[in-house]
Amino acid sequence: MDAYIHIPQNELIEAIDYLWYHEAPAIKLHCYTIPFLHQELIINFGDHFAVTSPQQQLHYDQQGMASAVLPGPITTQAQGKYKALGIMLKPFGLYRLCGLSAATLQERPLSLPDIWGASAHTLLQELDTALTPADKLLIMEKFLLKMARPQLIPEEVMALQTPFTLQKGHIKSNISDKLISSKKYIHTCNTILGMAPKKYTHLGLVNTAVAQIAAHPNRPLTDIAYDNGFYDQAHFIRVFKTFAGITPSAFRKAVKQQQVHDKMPNTIFLS
DSSP: OOOEEEOOOSGGGGTEEEEEEEEEEEEEEEEEEOOOSOEEEEEEOSSEEEEEOSSOEEEOOTTOEEEOOOSSOEEEEEEEEEEEEEEEEOTTHHHHHHOOOHHHHHHSOBOHHHHHTHHHHHHHHHHHHOSSHHHHHHHHHHHHHHHOOOOOOOHHHHTTSSSOOOOTTHHHHTSTTSSOOHHHHHHHHHHHTSSOHHHHHHHHHHHHHHHHHHHOTTSOHHHHHHHTTOSSHHHHHHHHHHHHSSOHHHHHHHHHTTOBOSSOTTEEEOO
16 A cells, blocks of 8 residues: 655755655554654544554544654554545654644644644645545645744754764753753753653664664664664663563564565554
8 A cells, every 4th residue: 555655845844754645445454653753643534543552542533633753652553445644744843833842742632623723624625625645735735834833943952863872971962052951951852852852862762773673684683782872682672662562572573574564664564
């Protein structure tokens, strides 16, 4: 099931990686996802589409739903007619796009009307009646450009994006020449990214390890652990499982059994 992908060629690229649209007459999807470094907004025009986390179960509909960078794994189930449009945002995307606090999204996902009010209802009607995937993605892009209220992302938050490292003092070095306290820095990261700097860095390293295991499943896990700066194998397993809900070896087993999405290795197909 291939998606139609549209990458913005305008100022939206500072907040959005790409927009996508999937459609199929009938599907039965059940998958497990290790959290990735993206916020995502999904609008479901089809039948059953539900996402379950340890905290809650969410049913997606035509009102759409935006979620923050997730702190743990989710399970997705879709069945019947499948028609969905999504926006894959950068980890700070909704703050950059319109000033929406990621901390608010951590409390609960927000629908499009929650974010953009009555304007969202007109958008959703236009999307539902548009004839082609390209038309739908163009309508979505024009709406985002119209509603955008860009916010500056502080340098100390951007410094967290890459490279991810556990080197002692790395996080503090991001604010060493700034007139802000550690407490203020943590608050800023929680507002923009939805999590504290250390936690965000750990999730970044887990994502790096996921990509490495998927690309090289026969490589020793101890090598991947040390390459990413973990103190030892036990430290790597503990951090990986905190976010992924499974161990690195369990993920590698899924890779070898060809259960992992070839383009998005964070996704494991369960059926």
